[in-house]
Amino acid sequence: MRTHRTSMVILAIAVAATAAGAWIGWQMRDPQPATPSPVAASSGEGRDHWRATYDPLHFKPAIDTATDAQCLACHREVLDDTVRETSPAGVRAAASKAWYQQLSTYQGAQETFHRRHLLTPMARELMNLRCNTCHQGHDPREEAPGSSATSTPQATTDFTLRKQVDVETTCLKCHGQMNAAIMGLPAPWPASKAVFGDSCLTCHAAIRTRRHQVTYLNAAAIEAAGQQNADTCYGCHGGRAWYGMSYPYPRHAWADMPADLPDWAKDRPTQSEARFQLPASARP
Ligand code: HEC
Ligand code: HEC
Ligand code: HEC
Ligand code: HEC
Ligand code: HEC
Numbered sequence: 001m002r003t004h005r006t007s008m009v010i011l012a013i014a015v016a017a018t019a020a021g022a023w024i025g026w027q028m029r030d031p032q033p034a035t036p037s038p039v040a041a042s043s044g045e046g047r048d049h050w051r052a053t054y055d056p057l058h059f060k061p062a063i064d065t066a067t068d069a070q071c072l073a074c075h076r077e078v079l080d081d082t083v084r085e086t087s088p089a090g091v092r093a094a095a096s097k098a099w100y101q102q103l104s105t106y107q108g109a110q111e112t113f114h115r116r117h118l119l120t121p122m123a124r125e126l127m128n129l130r131c132n133t134c135h136q137g138h139d140p141r142e143e144a145p146g147s148s149a150t151s152t153p154q155a156t157t158d159f160t161l162r163k164q165v166d167v168e169t170t171c172l173k174c175h176g177q178m179n180a181a182i183m184g185l186p187a188p189w190p191a192s193k194a195v196f197g198d199s200c201l202t203c204h205a206a207i208r209t210r211r212h213q214v215t216y217l218n219a220a221a222i223e224a225a226g227q228q229n230a231d232t233c234y235g236c237h238g239g240r241a242w243y244g245m246s247y248p249y250p251r252h253a254w255a256d257m258p259a260d261l262p263d264w265a266k267d268r269p270t271q272s273e274a275r276f277q278l279p280a281s282a283r284p
Helices: 002-026 037-041 049-053 068-074 111-117 123-125 173-174 189-198 219-228 232-240
Strands: none
Touching: 111 123, 123 219, 173 232, 189 232, 219 232
């Protein structure tokens, strides 16, 4: 009897220790490359919530090569869910347009953030965003970089405190202020566009012509649409500015570029971010 009790106790301790070991091991996950699990690759079903939350696809390096299909296996809701027709307080979505929905390019019913960037006709025409264009990893536990020796380092540009993306390296690219000062515009675009025939191409047919050569944009479609309607260009360069600042765009050399480097351009990169550069074969 006694022996039996003892062995039960030992067994219980062993079980507890194994569980704790697994739990600690989980917490201290080795940051070495982890291959995305076949389950994650095919379907989100059959995994407990905790393991799914810590799926390697949420972290470097697996997130760099994750396909949208792999993320959507568990997160279909980000593309499937649509907005309510009427808010709980009774405001009809169709009857409420925000200031950033006044550009002539805005079309269709109200949409969720993810659908506007990935699915709507304009998004598909001009852009080629992927889940990992914006999502570069996050920290489900602390919601902060630099929280421990094995977590994402503090200096990361993958995500920022309490966010799952880094807005400065993503959103700001298309939602910053138009830098009218360096363009020599006499006034902000809405007030000066008439002087330039309401076209950015009045100047940009010859200035900074090497543009949008990145994996997440459809350069040719953007030029075609911008020729028809300057709001297409302005939309990403000031027309929907969530921020008081401008994005410091890389300054690619162009034909007949003046030899003098303006002061404001001294710290600018001359190439797009490496992770977005087109493969050599796709460059014009
Ligand atoms: C195996 C299923 C699975 C896969 C694959 C998966 N996720 Fe998740 N994801 C989850 C679960 C579960 C959570 C936690 C949800 C919660 O607790 O609210 C989560 C949370 C998130 C969050 C919110 C994090 C937070 O801190 O609130 C983001 C953003 C996210 N995932 C993006 C992605 C992206 C991008 C991919 C592909 C690179 C991906 N996920 C792949 C299951 C998955
Ligand atoms: C244009 C940038 C962008 C793209 C592209 C993008 N996301 Fe997100 N995603 C965000 C932002 C911003 C949030 C909100 C983050 C926060 O609250 O800190 C978010 C939140 C989420 C969340 C948390 C739950 C929620 O809905 O708020 C999940 C899950 C998620 N994204 C999955 C995906 C998946 C899967 C894809 C690809 C199909 C994707 N995202 C593409 C920017 C993006
Ligand atoms: C590559 C360019 C690009 C990036 C990066 C980008 N956006 Fe956008 N965003 C757009 C375009 C284009 C539209 C307008 C879509 C339309 O009118 O159909 C838009 C629209 C929006 C809207 C308005 C949606 C609506 O239904 O009116 C919000 C909010 C938004 N973006 C937030 C963000 C946030 C937050 C980020 C960063 C996580 C981000 N965007 C990153 C291009 C971008
Ligand atoms: C009066 C001529 C003129 C017009 C009109 C004009 N631009 Fe510019 N733009 C410039 C000049 C000049 C520069 C800076 C060139 C350089 O790099 O030396 C510039 C630079 C830019 C840059 C890069 C900014 C940076 O920080 O590197 C963007 C983006 C841009 N223009 C977008 C637009 C858009 C969009 C429109 C129309 C809504 C527009 N421009 C209209 C002259 C113009
Ligand atoms: C969907 C959003 C979007 C639209 C529409 C758009 N741009 Fe851009 N533009 C960007 C982004 C993002 C970059 C930075 C790309 C990179 O990192 O190389 C950029 C870069 C530029 C630059 C800097 C070029 C350089 O030296 O690298 C100029 C100039 C510019 N855009 C002008 C325009 C003009 C003119 C139009 C209309 C014909 C336009 N943009 C339409 C998002 C957009």
